[in-house]
Amino acid sequence: MSRFPDIRTPPRAKTRGLGGRRAFSRLVLSASGILALLAGPAHAEGYGLGRAALPEEVAAWDIDIRPDGAGLPPGSGTAVEGEELYTDNCAYCHGDFGEGIDRWPVLAGGQGTLTGERPVKTVGSYWPYLSTVWDYVHRAMPFGAAQTLEDDEVYAITAYLLYMNDVVEDDFELSRESFPQVAMPNAGGFFEDTRPDTPTLTQAEPCMRDCKPGPVEIVMRARVLDVTPEEE
Amino acid sequence: MQDLGDGVDARPYGMPSGHEAHVVRRDVPWLTADPVSSVNFTPLHELDGIITPNGLCFERHHAGVAEVDPARHRLMINGLVDTPLVFTMEDIKRFPRENRLYFLECAANSGMEWRGAQLNGCQFTHGMVHCVMYTGVPLRHLLNEAGVRTNARWIMPEGADASAMTRSIPLKKAMDDCLVAFAMNGEALRPEQGYPLRIVVPGWEGNMWVKWLRRIEVGDAPWHHREETSKYTDLMENGKARRFTWEMDVKSVITNPSPQAPITHGKGHTVLTGLAWSGRGTVERVDVSLDGGRNWRPARIDGGSHPMALHRFYHEFDWDGSPLLLQSRAVDSDGHVQPTKKALRAVRGENSIYHNNGIQTWHVRAGGEVENVEVS
Known part of the structure; x- marks a missing residue:
């Protein structure tokens, strides 16, 4: 028998009180818990x-947004409002036109490049869900000052990104209500994993000779195109 | 006369010999815009066995290394559960623990090689992989504690770093073998690897192994967040992209000789060695070729064979000093055969970035120098 019976577990309570699990545990033990301890699997x-x-x-912690809009807070913002916010908060890395400075991500354009030699994956050319844009801007941007934007500002910046990608007009106001009206250009561009698409043993034993x-x-x-970093 | 050495307290946390100072993680500065959101690479050519030392496990951060005080850290489980719960680190360490050896590979490992041979060194072509022994609590214990509702199908781990990293993981995987880990190779996780807590998703792409784990939401549908739509989707030649390509396929690479580790002893007896792994089970065998894939011979696996862990292989031979075209080819317990790069490109094109598990060729020249090549 354990020297510490009160660390054993009470029956699961659907109505577990806030912060009161341990107190509850002792109550149960004082009543009928000893029998439960002796019988049944421990945990x-x-x-x-x-x-x-x-x-x-x-x-406070549950900030995620889903494609169906679940999680979106009240609020709204227009593409016009988003332009100034974008210039102040985003253009330093992503460029005035979403073209991407240095190696920072390109946000606009790229339509028609996905079958080319150098695909440009942007909100307009690649991202399948609008919710992802709202969630990511809100969650992780601006880089170095994440989660400092107000909800209305996130709506406005998201609306501006749509405008930059010719998905909406500049007077478009994005809100929880207008969110379902937006059709992302590459929404149909994805399919589920279809591997294996390379040989398996069921097709052939690996060749060993000649x-x-x-x-x-x-x-x-x-x-020929040696890009290996220099050793010091 | 031999001088006396340092006493026992001179090195309270022991470090490698100064002669090993070159054995470090390295990055490729031009790959990313900023080191805060970047990656570096494990020096595979300097290591042996199947365990990666904690300080050499490659790093990939999206917003730098989060500095977390374990006394203040909390893990929340919310969403489709009977009782949303908050755990302290102390709480988590009171659940039954497991010790498991797993590799972690970034889905973009070898991604720079899709269009052809680029980087001269297995550290850079294959170094986004490491393998350590994790100590942690099976995630199902935590989920069961909160009581998963019958309509739940997915979980979403979230990190406490400035990117608040999120990924959607099927509930089935979460209940099957995922761990919430607080130790690696016997000591606390390193800050770069998610101290004090990370989720371990055996065999699946490294981005899903959310570090600095602070929240797990349970839901009935995937979230389709940035790292599973804009990133970590595999663009095919027809412009459509595969998504939810979670498993890391069977793969191997010869680590010695390799461009950073040439043969310096001249002809004679030599040891070829490398690593093999599969996210679908154990590695059943590794074959090596010295002539660019024309003829193959079985290599010797040594150091244990654990599912979804690195395997070490060796092939000892007498080098006659003539040029070699070295290749390795792994076969896993699920029957998958490591493909040639040509076979991969034939079905996926060259734009998919992720999941390049093609056979690597090293050209050993008569002088023993080694270069990254592709062959007919």
Whole structure:
């Protein structure tokens, strides 16, 4: 028998109080808990660890947005309003026209490039869901000052990104209500994983002898376009 | 006369010999805009066995290394659960623990090589992989504690860094083998690897292994966040992209000799070695070729064979000093055979960035120098 019976677990309570798990545990033990301890698997009902999250805590931390708009807060912003916010908060890295400075991500344009040699994946050419733009701007931008934008500002910047990509007009106002009206150009551009698409043992045993007709030739060398960082 | 050395307290946390100072992670500065949102690479050519030392595990951060005080850190589970819960680190360490050896590979490992041979060194072509022993709590214990509702299908881990990293993971995987880990190789996680808590998603692409884990939401549909739409989707030749390509396919690379580790001893007996892994199980065998894939011979796996962990292979031979075209080819317990780069490009084109598990060729010249090449 454990020397510490009160760390054993009470039956699971649907109505677990806020922060009161341990007190609850002792109550149960004082009544009928000893029998439960002797019978049944030790931890079948949980471990009695952690505390219930306060609704305010969940509200403060749960910021994610889904494609169906679940999680979007009240608020709104127009593309025109977003232009100034974009210039102040985003253009330093992403460029005045969303063209991307240095190696920072390109945000606008790129339509028609996905089958080309150098695809340009932007909000307009690639991103399938508008919710992702709102969520990411709100969650992680501006770089170095994440989660400092007001909800209305996130709506406005998102609307401006849509405008930059010719998805909406400049007077478009994005809000929780207008959100479902926006059609992302590449919404149909994705499909589920279809691997395996390369050989498996069920097709053939790997070849061991004379697998190529003649001596093997070098057709390309990294030295030709050597981009290896210099050793100091 | 031999001088006396340092006493026991001179190095309270021991560091490698000064002669090993070159064995470090390295980055490729032109790859990314800023080191705060960037990647560096494990020096695979300097390592042996199957365990990566904690200080050499490659880093990938989207907003720098978060500095987290474990005493103040909390993990919240919310969403489709009976009781949203908050755990302290102390709470988490009171659940039953498991120790598991797993590789972690970035989905973009070898991504620079899709269009052809680029980088001269396996550190740069294959160094976005590491393998450590994790100590952690099976995620199902935490989820069961909160009580997962019957309509739940997905979870979404979230990080406490400035990118607040998120990914959608099927509930089935979460309940099957995911861990919430607080230790690697026997000591606390390193800050670069998510101290004090990260999620371990065995065999699946590294981006899903959210570091500085502070929240897990349970839901009935995926979130389609930035790292599973704009990034970590695999663009095919027809302009359509695969999504939710989670498993890391069977792969191997010869680490020695390689461009950063030439043969310096001249002809004679030599040891070829490398690493193999698969996100779908164990590596059943590795074959090596000295003639560019024309003829193959089985390599010897040594150091243990654990599912979804690195495997170490060796092939010892007498080098006659003539040029070699070295290749390795792994086969996993799920029957997948590591493909040639040609076979990969034939089905996926050259724009998919992620999941390049093609066979690597190193050209060993008569002098022992090694270069990254592609062959007929």
